[in-house]
Amino acid sequence: MSTPNQNRQGNATRMRLVKTAEKLFAAQGVDAVSIRAVNSAAGLGPASVHYHFGSKDDLLAAVLLDLGGAVRDQIRINVDRLAASPVPPTADALVRAVTEPYLELVLRQRVRGMRWVKIIAQISQEGHPALEATGQHVDESLLDQVRRAYPHSDPDRLPLRWAISVMGFLQALGRADEWSHGAGRLSPEDLTSFYEDLVVFVVGGADRLLAS
Numbered sequence: 001m002s003t004p005n006q007n008r009q010g011n012a013t014r015m016r017l018v019k020t021a022e023k024l025f026a027a028q029g030v031d032a033v034s035i036r037a038v039n040s041a042a043g044l045g046p047a048s049v050h051y052h053f054g055s056k057d058d059l060l061a062a063v064l065l066d067l068g069g070a071v072r073d074q075i076r077i078n079v080d081r082l083a084a085s086p087v088p089p090t091a092d093a094l095v096r097a098v099t100e101p102y103l104e105l106v107l108r109q110r111v112r113g114m115r116w117v118k119i120i121a122q123i124s125q126e127g128h129p130a131l132e133a134t135g136q137h138v139d140e141s142l143l144d145q146v147r148r149a150y151p152h153s154d155p156d157r158l159p160l161r162w163a164i165s166v167m168g169f170l171q172a173l174g175r176a177d178e179w180s181h182g183a184g185r186l187s188p189e190d191l192t193s194f195y196e197d198l199v200v201f202v203v204g205g206a207d208r209l210l211a212s
Helices: 004-028 035-041 048-052 056-084 091-108 110-126 129-133 140-149 158-174 188-210
Strands: none
Touching (some): 004 048, 004 056, 056 129
16 A cells, blocks of 8 residues: 555656656657656656556656646637637637637746647647547537638638648747747747737638638
8 A cells, every 4th residue: 555655756756757758758859759768867767657657658648738737728718718609709719719828838837838839739740649638639619619710611621721720829839939039038028929929820821721
C-alpha cells in the first residue's frame, strides 16, 4: 500500500517528466524525441516514462492536458455561449471564442504556454490521436457554430477550411517571439497587439475560404 509520501514523490516525478517532455517536444518535435531522451534529460532511470505513463503517446497526452485542460474547457464555454445565442456568430466572435484561451494561457504561463502552443501546432498538422484523446481537436459543436456563421459554405469542405484558418493562428502565435526582430520576448502588451493582428488575419482568411 502506498504512503502519502510515496504518492507525493510519484506525483513530483510525473510532473518532472511532463515538464521535461514539454521542453523537448517543443524544441525538437514530438517525433524526434525518444522516451530514452526524456528519461535522460529528466535525470531519471530508463524505465521511468513506462512506469509512470505507459507509453510515449500517454506522456504526450499528459503534456497536453497539464496546461491544455483549461484551454479546452474555456473554448467549450465560449462555444456554448455562441450556441445559446439566437443570432449566428460573427466571424470575429467565432475566431475569438476559439483563440482567446490560447492568448490567456501564454499571458499566464509565458514560457510553458508558448511551448505548449508549439506542440499543439505541430501535432495538429499530423492529426495526432492525442488531440482527440485530450479534447484538443475540432469537435462537432464548434463546427456547428462555423456552419451558422457561414451557412452558404460548401459543407464538404468546411471542416478542412476552418482547420486551415485555425492552423495559421497556432503556427503564428507559437513563433511570436521569434518574429520580434531581435527584441527578445514580447511584452504582454506587444503580445496582445500581435494577437489582435492575428485575429484580423484569421477572420479575413476564414471569410475568403468559407463565405461562399
